[in-house]
Amino acid sequence: MIYDCAVVGGGVIGLSLAWRLALAGSRVIVVERQQLAREASWAGAGILPAGPRTNMEHPYDQLRAISSIRHAEWAEQLREDTGIDTGYRVCGGLHMARTPGESAALRGWRLQLDDEQIESLELSTDDLADSESAIASNELRCCLSLPDDAQLRNPWFLNALIAAGRRLSVEFRTDCEVRSIIRRGNQVTGLDTSDGTIQAGSYCFTTGAWTYPLLHGLSIRANIVPIRGQMILFRSEHVLTRRIINEGSRYLVPREDGRLLAGSSEEEAGYDKSTTDEILDSLRAFAESWLPDLRQAKIEASWAGLRPGSYDGFPYLDRLPDIDNAFIAAGHFRSGLYLSPATAENMAQWMLTGEPLISLDPFCLLRR
Numbered sequence: 001m002i003y004d005c006a007v008v009g010g011g012v013i014g015l016s017l018a019w020r021l022a023l024a025g026s027r028v029i030v031v032e033r034q035q036l037a038r039e040a041s042w043a044g045a046g047i048l049p050a051g052p053r054t055n056m057e058h059p060y061d062q063l064r065a066i067s068s069i070r071h072a073e074w075a076e077q078l079r080e081d082t083g084i085d086t087g088y089r090v091c092g093g094l095h096m097a098r099t100p101g102e103s104a105a106l107r108g109w110r111l112q113l114d115d116e117q118i119e120s121l122e123l124s125t126d127d128l129a130d131s132e133s134a135i136a137s138n139e140l141r142c143c144l145s146l147p148d149d150a151q152l153r154n155p156w157f158l159n160a161l162i163a164a165g166r167r168l169s170v171e172f173r174t175d176c177e178v179r180s181i182i183r184r185g186n187q188v189t190g191l192d193t194s195d196g197t198i199q200a201g202s203y204c205f206t207t208g209a210w211t212y213p214l215l216h217g218l219s220i221r222a223n224i225v226p227i228r229g230q231m232i233l234f235r236s237e238h239v240l241t242r243r244i245i246n247e248g249s250r251y252l253v254p255r256e257d258g259r260l261l262a263g264s265s266e267e268e269a270g271y272d273k274s275t276t277d278e279i280l281d282s283l284r285a286f287a288e289s290w291l292p293d294l295r296q297a298k299i300e301a302s303w304a305g306l307r308p309g310s311y312d313g314f315p316y317l318d319r320l321p322d323i324d325n326a327f328i329a330a331g332h333f334r335s336g337l338y339l340s341p342a343t344a345e346n347m348a349q350w351m352l353t354g355e356p357l358i359s360l361d362p363f364c365l366l367r368r
């Protein structure tokens with residue numbers, strides 16, 4: 001069978017794109033070399049930072065703004081279509097500083113939040129103690145509360161995207177590795193896979209941290225490297241806080257059922273997804289420093305995932321150079337769950353009509 005669109009990689013970017021393409025009437029196949037949604041998209045924390053509420057000039061900020069709005073709409077649509085709750089909740093976030101440098105950075109960031117019309121309030125130690133009795137505030141120097149920060153349960157979101165795709169006859173070909181891309185002139189004509197050749201009218205590579213080796217076969221450089229992030233899942237008897245606690249690049253994400261995620265590290269470890277005692281110990285100490293009651297909580301699990309990191313932190317969203325019918329959507333680093341709606345809607349539009357919804361120029365492959 002020849003499909004209209006082949007999406008290579010069944011993480012959040014590929015699954016979101018497949019759903020949007022199928023909603024527009026395309027016959028879609030998703031090709032995944034293992035089970036669906038087992039890599040970075042599963043490993044992530046599901047934090048969805050508040051998005052800008054004003055017209056933004058830079059396309060990256062436009063992706064943030066669109067995604068923030070769409071997450072709420074998608075959660076509703078996915079629940080209606082599949083009956084699955086994605087866990088999308090506007091739970092609010094607390095952004096903490098315990099050093100003078102961190103405080104200055106938070107106050108500077110607040111000016112940017114004001115420009116973007118994102119609501120933020122500075123809380124004193126007493127304000128915090130009044131509203132969050134489980135949070136230790138003895139080391140606190142500055143705390144910003146962002147009521148519009150949100151979260152989702154990424155495994156639930158991914159299951160909902162798969163179910164929504166299935167309802168629209170998306171074919172999910174799992175345990176099927178794309179080994180090379182067959183090219184004739186300015187067209188990709190097929191995928192050479194561990195399960196034979198797959199052909200489609202157009203192709204999109206959403207292969208996350210594994211994109212560089214795959215496209216290298218076409219002499220295309222997508223400068224994406226795996227950046228390992230480790231995570232601990234606590235389970236406590238009581239919900240200690242409802243808001244996400246952020247400090248620098250680390251965070252605590254409380255779920256409604258007493259579970260709480262502590263993350264994360266940024267490590268260059270190649271494709272090694274093992275956890276290390278050193279990082280897990282430091283995450284545990286970080287978690288307990290803000291929520292001392294976690295000392296009594298059970299550690300239910302720990303894991304690591306590989307973020308697709310690009311050198312400038314921006315994803316690659318582009319048509320492949322000198323190829324008319326093949327695209328890339330990869331390299332979202334720490335924000336792939338957050339930016340998945342805007343990425344999928346733009347890439348689907350581009351694949352189907354020849355133009356994305358907004359300018360994606362800063363995300364081109366040939367940027368330097």
Ligand SMILES: Cc1cc2nc3c(=O)[nH]c(=O)nc-3n(C[C@H](O)[C@H](O)[C@H](O)COP(=O)(O)OP(=O)(O)OC[C@H]3O[C@@H](n4cnc5c(N)ncnc54)[C@H](O)[C@@H]3O)c2cc1C
Nearest residue numbers: 009011013033041044045046047178208229305336337338
């Ligand atoms: C610890 C951690 C915490 C995070 N927290 C957050 C967060 O709070 N918020 C947020 O927005 N983002 C977060 N992220 C980042 C986010 O998870 C990623 O940006 C996002 O999942 C990337 O999605 P993806 O679909 O591009 O990649 P992936 O989910 O990695 O999917 C790529 C898929 O492609 C498949 N594949 C690769 N090569 C081939 C091939 N040759 N043939 C067939 N299939 C192939 C892989 O098997 C994989 O399933 C976090 C990441 C980590 C690791």
